[in-house]
Amino acid sequence: MKKYIKGLVPLGLGLSLALGAGLALLSFRSLAEQTEAADWVSHTHLVLERLETLRAEVLKAENARRGFVLTADARFLERFSAARTEILKTAGELRLLTADNDSQQKRLEAVQTLIEKRIQMLEQSIAGIQAGGRISAEPAAPTLAGAELTAQISDAIRAMESAEKDLLRQRGAALKQGARRTQTLLAGGTLVTLALILGVFALLRREIGERTRAEEELNRFFNVSADMMCVAGTDGYFKRLNPAWQKLLGYTVAELLARPYLDFVHPDDLASTQAAAQTASVSGLISFENRYRTKQGAYRWLNWNTSPDQPRGLLYAAARDVTESKAAAESLRLLNEELQGRARRLETANRELEAFSSSVSHDLRAPLRHIDGFSRILMEEHAGQLSPEGRRLLERVRQGSQHMGELVDDLLNLSRVSRRELSPLVTDLNTVAAQVIADLQTACQCRRVEFRVGRLPFVECDPGLIRQVFSNLLANAVKFTRPRDSAIIEIGQTDRDGHRVIFVRDNGVGFSMKYAEKLFGVFQRLHRPEDFEGTGVGLVTSQRIIQKHNGRIWAEAEVDQGATFYFTLEGLDRAAPASPASASGEAHART
Numbered sequence: 001m002k003k004y005i006k007g008l009v010p011l012g013l014g015l016s017l018a019l020g021a022g023l024a025l026l027s028f029r030s031l032a033e034q035t036e037a038a039d040w041v042s043h044t045h046l047v048l049e050r051l052e053t054l055r056a057e058v059l060k061a062e063n064a065r066r067g068f069v070l071t072a073d074a075r076f077l078e079r080f081s082a083a084r085t086e087i088l089k090t091a092g093e094l095r096l097l098t099a100d101n102d103s104q105q106k107r108l109e110a111v112q113t114l115i116e117k118r119i120q121m122l123e124q125s126i127a128g129i130q131a132g133g134r135i136s137a138e139p140a141a142p143t144l145a146g147a148e149l150t151a152q153i154s155d156a157i158r159a160m161e162s163a164e165k166d167l168l169r170q171r172g173a174a175l176k177q178g179a180r181r182t183q184t185l186l187a188g189g190t191l192v193t194l195a196l197i198l199g200v201f202a203l204l205r206r207e208i209g210e211r212t213r214a215e216e217e218l219n220r221f222f223n224v225s226a227d228m229m230c231v232a233g234t235d236g237y238f239k240r241l242n243p244a245w246q247k248l249l250g251y252t253v254a255e256l257l258a259r260p261y262l263d264f265v266h267p268d269d270l271a272s273t274q275a276a277a278q279t280a281s282v283s284g285l286i287s288f289e290n291r292y293r294t295k296q297g298a299y300r301w302l303n304w305n306t307s308p309d310q311p312r313g314l315l316y317a318a319a320r321d322v323t324e325s326k327a328a329a330e331s332l333r334l335l336n337e338e339l340q341g342r343a344r345r346l347e348t349a350n351r352e353l354e355a356f357s358s359s360v361s362h363d364l365r366a367p368l369r370h371i372d373g374f375s376r377i378l379m380e381e382h383a384g385q386l387s388p389e390g391r392r393l394l395e396r397v398r399q400g401s402q403h404m405g406e407l408v409d410d411l412l413n414l415s416r417v418s419r420r421e422l423s424p425l426v427t428d429l430n431t432v433a434a435q436v437i438a439d440l441q442t443a444c445q446c447r448r449v450e451f452r453v454g455r456l457p458f459v460e461c462d463p464g465l466i467r468q469v470f471s472n473l474l475a476n477a478v479k480f481t482r483p484r485d486s487a488i489i490e491i492g493q494t495d496r497d498g499h500r501v502i503f504v505r506d507n508g509v510g511f512s513m514k515y516a517e518k519l520f521g522v523f524q525r526l527h528r529p530e531d532f533e534g535t536g537v538g539l540v541t542s543q544r545i546i547q548k549h550n551g552r553i554w555a556e557a558e559v560d561q562g563a564t565f566y567f568t569l570e571g572l573d574r575a576a577p578a579s580p581a582s583a584s585g586e587a588h589a590r591t
Contacts, residue, residue, distance in 0.1 A: 250295030454492030480508035
């Protein structure tokens with residue numbers, strides 16, 4: 001029977017190691033499959049984004065041609081040329097992105113053919129205007145033909161989007177299934193491995209217990225055992241030690257016998273060791289772990305099995321060094337937690353992706369653009385046939401469709417920001433702020449707005465995302481200073497609680513701090529829509545961007561006393577100041 005039990009110990013250890021290795025291999029393969037599935041999901045999103053860009057650039061080309069027809073302004077020709085160039089670039093990107101999909105390649109060829117016809121028609125219209133001079137309106141037949149061709153382009157792009165969304169649903173389902181499979185694999189493998197380890201441990205405990213209870217065998221295996229064997233007294237001193245003690249801890253046997261054994265125990269383990277010794281002296285064989293100090297000052301984890309000899313006031317004990325195995329177990333635990341965390345994050349991302357896809361289903365954005373575009377055509381070309389009330393109602397329709405379109409765009413942008421990986425570069429924040437201010441000049445043309453830009457630092461960040469933060473905060477400042485005769489908007493850096501922060505301050509209408517927690521909630525607004533336009537998504541997007549940079553964003557304000565937004569970025573405290581070439585003292589911009 002004893003030989004049978006001894007044979008089970010190495011068998012159990014071998015099975016545990018084999019199972020652990022197999023579990024690691026299967027987990028790696030499962031993670032690789034999930035990573036590949038996630039990459040395909042991202043690829044599908046990129047195709048959808050490029051399709052949306054293609055649709056938008058076609059509309060830009062049409063609008064540029066219309067603007068030139070109505071005004072003969074050469075700037076519209078530049079916009080038309082830029083849109084045409086972007087259409088060719090986007091079509092080329094789509095051809096590369098869909099190279100693995102013959103069906104999409106054929107659809108793309110059809111889209112390109114239609115777009116080429118529409119561009120040719122627009123170029124002919126522009127050429128006619130350039131040859132014959134400015135006219136007030138185009139002939140009816142080309143307008144109807146162009147509208148029909150535009151509709152065909154939209155339908156063709158919509159067909160490609162529908163095919164990509166089908167792929168997105170399939171790939172999302174595969175990603176979710178893979179996450180569930182990984183969770184099941186980890187849970188099942190961990191339970192089986194734990195059962196084997198516990199079984200091996202139980203067998204080892206039984207074997208050691210039999211040896212320690214056999215007095216006549218003690219003298220023989222004491223000197224040959226790799227485990228640390230000892231006999232300790234209830235007075236707190238070792239009575240006998242085997243050579244393994246000196247080999248592991250570095251002390252001589254005489255040094256160990258001369259001091260209470262608790263002197264070598266880690267201070268944090270003293271109480272548990274005393275309790276274990278007390279329990280063993282009265283209740284029999286027990287197991288516990290503690291840390292022993294080596295002669296070099298380090299600590300080793302020991303796993304103990306003890307058995308009492310109550311009449312003689314002795315404890316027979318065997319200790320095994322489990323330092324490396326505990327480190328390996330901790331590494332495995334952390335790996336399992338990381339894998340489970342990834343699986344949870346993937347599942348959460350899938351749920352969010354499904355919810356978002358549902359919110360923009362049935363091609364919501366395209367009908368909105370059609371409503372706005374056709375309403376604009378009615379206003380521009382048939383306004384004389386409408387009553388004042390009809391024109392007012394038609395304008396209300398346009399405003400509603402534009403607002404909903406902006407809301408959908410903001411939500412799409414928020415979703416993209418949440419999924420986008422950072423591309424950090426060392427960035428001059430003064431340059432970013434200057435670019436955003438230049439973009440806002442049009443919105444400030446009829447107002448007195450003064451931008452005061454302080455000396456901002458260089459910082460490692462994603463420049464595109466941080467520019468979006470500045471754009472959102474400065475646009476808010478421009479909007480909420482509208483009631484002021486003279487608006488002042490400041491951008492700079494300061495110290496808060498020993499940390500460097502960036503701020504954007506305005507002298508606008510402000511808000512009450514008791515509602516500050518609503519600032520960064522989706523669709524949360526602190527002002528009436530009829531007073532200040534907007535969707536309420538911009539600050540949420542800014543918060544997501546700052547959080548991706550391991551920073552935080554907050555605001556301070558008073559009603560009618562303006563508002564200040566602060567944000568931090570990882571590495572901002574050690575960032576270099578802006579160079580003299582990019583920021584000299586304080587820059588002012590007035591409109």
